[in-house]
Amino acid sequence: MIRTFQQHRLRKSQLLDGLWDFVFDKENIGQAEGWQNNFPSEHDQMPVPACWNNELGKFDYEGVAWYRTRVTLDDSTHLRLLFHAVMGHADVYWNGEHLGYHYGGFTPFDFTLPNVPAGVHELVIRTDNTLTTNTLPYHIVDWFHYGGIIRPVEIQHLPDVWIESLRLNYTLTGESSADVQVRLKLRSLCDTPLEVPISLYRDDEIFQNENAYLEAKGSTEIVAEQTWSDLSRWETDNPTLYMIRAVAGDDDRTDRIGFRTVETRDKKILLNGKEIYLQGVNRHEEHPEWGFAFPNKLMTKELDIITQMGCNTVRGSHYPQSEYWLDLLDEKGVLFWSEIPIWGAAFPASATDDPLFVERAQIMMDEMIERDFHHPSILFWSVHNEIDTRSQQAYDLSIKMTHLVRSKDPSRLVAFATMHPMNDICLGLFDVIGINYYGGWYFGHVEFDEMLEAFHKRCDEYGAADTPVLMTEFGGAGIQGDSGWEPRLFSEDYQAELLSKSLKLFRSDVKISGTYVWQFADTRGQLQSHLPHFRDRARSFNNKGLVNEYRKPKLAYRIVKAIYKNQQGPYDWGSTLD
Ligand code: ADA
Numbered sequence: 001m002i003r004t005f006q007q008h009r010l011r012k013s014q015l016l017d018g019l020w021d022f023v024f025d026k027e028n029i030g031q032a033e034g035w036q037n038n039f040p041s042e043h044d045q046m047p048v049p050a051c052w053n054n055e056l057g058k059f060d061y062e063g064v065a066w067y068r069t070r071v072t073l074d075d076s077t078h079l080r081l082l083f084h085a086v087m088g089h090a091d092v093y094w095n096g097e098h099l100g101y102h103y104g105g106f107t108p109f110d111f112t113l114p115n116v117p118a119g120v121h122e123l124v125i126r127t128d129n130t131l132t133t134n135t136l137p138y139h140i141v142d143w144f145h146y147g148g149i150i151r152p153v154e155i156q157h158l159p160d161v162w163i164e165s166l167r168l169n170y171t172l173t174g175e176s177s178a179d180v181q182v183r184l185k186l187r188s189l190c191d192t193p194l195e196v197p198i199s200l201y202r203d204d205e206i207f208q209n210e211n212a213y214l215e216a217k218g219s220t221e222i223v224a225e226q227t228w229s230d231l232s233r234w235e236t237d238n239p240t241l242y243m244i245r246a247v248a249g250d251d252d253r254t255d256r257i258g259f260r261t262v263e264t265r266d267k268k269i270l271l272n273g274k275e276i277y278l279q280g281v282n283r284h285e286e287h288p289e290w291g292f293a294f295p296n297k298l299m300t301k302e303l304d305i306i307t308q309m310g311c312n313t314v315r316g317s318h319y320p321q322s323e324y325w326l327d328l329l330d331e332k333g334v335l336f337w338s339e340i341p342i343w344g345a346a347f348p349a350s351a352t353d354d355p356l357f358v359e360r361a362q363i364m365m366d367e368m369i370e371r372d373f374h375h376p377s378i379l380f381w382s383v384h385n386e387i388d389t390r391s392q393q394a395y396d397l398s399i400k401m402t403h404l405v406r407s408k409d410p411s412r413l414v415a416f417a418t419m420h421p422m423n424d425i426c427l428g429l430f431d432v433i434g435i436n437y438y439g440g441w442y443f444g445h446v447e448f449d450e451m452l453e454a455f456h457k458r459c460d461e462y463g464a465a466d467t468p469v470l471m472t473e474f475g476g477a478g479i480q481g482d483s484g485w486e487p488r489l490f491s492e493d494y495q496a497e498l499l500s501k502s503l504k505l506f507r508s509d510v511k512i513s514g515t516y517v518w519q520f521a522d523t524r525g526q527l528q529s530h531l532p533h534f535r536d537r538a539r540s541f542n543n544k545g546l547v548n549e550y551r552k553p554k555l556a557y558r559i560v561k562a563i564y565k566n567q568q569g570p571y572d573w574g575s576t577l578d
Contacts, residue, residue, distance in 0.1 A: 004327040022046035036093035051146035051291030084151035088129040107367035140346035144524035146291035159250035160190035196249030234258025239333035258376030278514025280313035310564030329377035344387030428463030434472030441476035477543035
């Protein structure tokens with residue numbers, strides 16, 4: 001399942017999950033040798049979706065790899081090939097013909113093939129997960145950069161007229177009423193003009209019927225505007241959701257929406273007009289056995305573990321997470337911070353001058369917003385993490401990215417995470433500021449007090465006096481099982497103490513509106529023996545998780561839970577830290 005609900009009842013769709021033929025192309029000769037037509041006879045097999053690095057003998061391969069599968073059609077049909085996520089560069093071939101290229105990793109792309117004859121067809125994909133100076137992420141990055149087809153590939157059978165997109169925009173006009181605008185984009189694959197009946201449904205009740213006329217191979221857009229009443233707001237403790245469905249002739253599409261407002265005032269974040277304090281964790285969608293191809297089944301448990309510790313929010317560090325996860329957040333009323341993988345701690349300011357880098361960032365951001373627009377759980381679109389926001393280059397990039405986000409979706413807050421809070425020149429450009437600060441780990445002790453005071457003054461000077469501030473990262477490593485009588489670096493005790501002290505400090509600062517602990521679970525680091533980076537990562541993991549990589553709790557989980565749930569008792573470190 002891509003989503004937690006059925007998206008199509010009329011449109012036939014099938015996931016091409018399973019074992020595909022697979023071969024590495026270490027010398028990058030496949031295209032020159034025409035592997036798209038002549039797939040090497042000596043090949044392996046690889047599950048789809050999956051990351052190749054999780055299979056034996058393929059752990060640290062970065063580079064080009066080819067996949068092949070066959071699709072058998074009983075009847076001639078129009079097809080849509082939908083790739084939910086392929087890491088890096090992807091070239092897609094259908095019976096040897098190049099359908100197109102996509103660069104990305106965590107967002108979907110598709111191809112439409114009209115009038116495909118019955119029979120057996122060959123689908124070949126060339127992927128390349130190589131990181132360079134203009135990829136997202138940059139080639140030095142603090143997580144394991146897996147390769148492969150990480151999310152399902154779907155084939156959909158399209159009728160002559162199909163629904164290309166369904167978009168619902170709304171403005172809340174009262175406690176339970178909204179002005180709603182539904183935009184439906186239709187496309188025709190037919191050689192002659194056509195008329196199709198359209199029906200729009202709210203929770204299975206029709207609210208609009210009309211006909212659409214399409215020229216031969218043409219497209220059209222239907223816009224329906226209505227006032228809806230009797231609506232319940234999507235609240236964290238009562239996350240009411242509404243299904244919205246469009247039927248156009250023989251095609252249909254369902255999506256889901258929740259009605260809520262999000263805004264900021266006097267450094268506070270307001271959900272449905274009420275101030276909300278955010279208690280969260282950073283989550284990589286990663287697991288040592290599955291890499292980025294995180295199974296749906298584990299997401300349910302993951303979210304239970306997160307909500308049981310008193311979290312009302314998750315930061316999707318550092319890339320667009322799967323739609324299934326976002327659906328679960330919508331259903332549980334958990335707020336989400338969504339971002340693209342501009343992870344800048346290791347790159348020079350000049351790296352963002354490269355127009356290809358900027359273009360890739362804009363496309364990825366655009367695709368993420370396009371895909372996830374309806375999720376009520378998403379409050380923040382975050383445009384970059386830890387780039388050199390002291391520089392003019394970062395300022396210019398921030399202008400471009402914030403313009404893009406605001407033009408695509410003015411209904412949410414535009415955010416970023418800074419690692420240079422004291423010298424940041426971009427503070428005034430955003431709706432929300434995130435601070436990543438590793439006092440007590442990479443440097444010094446947990447002494448944020450003075451720094452925060454000076455930072456708040458800087459915000460006043462840079463036009464961000466009223467902008468909410470979130471602590472988007474803080475923490476330290478604790479190796480699960482390493483506990484003792486004293487809080488030594490890398491022990492569970494040190495990590496727990498550091499987080500406890502940090503949280504108490506942040507929570508006592510009225511100018512901070514929330515905290516995201518770094519991080520929910522231990523994650524594989526980019527550590528490879530031939531590379532010089534991150535050599536302080538014990539076990540080749542980033543060990544700052546509240547739970548280990550198999551989601552087993554550390555002491556820090558219980559400490560943070562006690563603080564987030566305002567519990568007193570054995571897990572309250574209380575005055576021993578002062
Ligand atoms: C940064 C970064 C994280 C992680 C963290 C750490 O703040 O954003 O991805 O690398 O540091 O563990 O050092």
